[in-house]
Amino acid sequence: MPLVHISLRAGKPEAYRQAIFDGLYRAMHETFNVPEDDQFMTITEHDAANFRYGASYLGVNRGDDLVYIQITANNTRTAEQKKALFQRIMELLGENPGIRPQDVFVNIVEVAKENWSLGNGVAQYA
Template sequence: MPLCHISLRAGKSEAYRQAIFDGLYRALRDTFDVPEDDQFMTITEHEGANFRYGASYLGIARSDDLVVIQITANNTRTLEQKKALFRRIAELLGETPGIRPEDVFVSLVEVKKENWSLGHGLAQYA
């Protein structure tokens, strides 16, 4: 049950944003065994003055097309699955909508399964 927050600079088309949703969901299905229809994602667009990043942090040449993806997920995946997820996201977003791998920034936040309520005020995974 990943929850994904995607941030990018304003001005991209709806098709571009939908391609990010689609690629991210496919990467999660491919590497994290996310069930069909388990899609909880938001995109937030920011004006340039409200979107700051290290343009060369760790020797990675980022551009204004940077996409920041924060994924909150259960702490049940292996290191290999996490690495596969990061690779697959960069690969799929490179294919469409054409984001350079240098501009794909992913942060994974892991939580215990009992820290979710997916509706009705219930802890479905507890």
């Protein structure tokens, strides 16, 4: 049950943003075994004054098309699954909407299963 927050510079068309949603869901489905219809994602757009990044931090040459992706997920995935997820996200977002590998920034925040309520005030995974 990942919750995904995506941040990018403002101005991309709807089809571009939808392609990010589609690619992320597909990557999570393939590598994290996320079930059908488990799609909880938001995109937040920022103007240039409110979007900052290290253009060459750790030798990665980022540009203004940088996309921040933060995934909150249960702390049940292996390091291998996480690496596969990072790779698959980069591949799929490269295919559509055409984001350069250097501009795909992913962070996973792991939480215990009992930290979720998916509605109705119930801790469904506890």
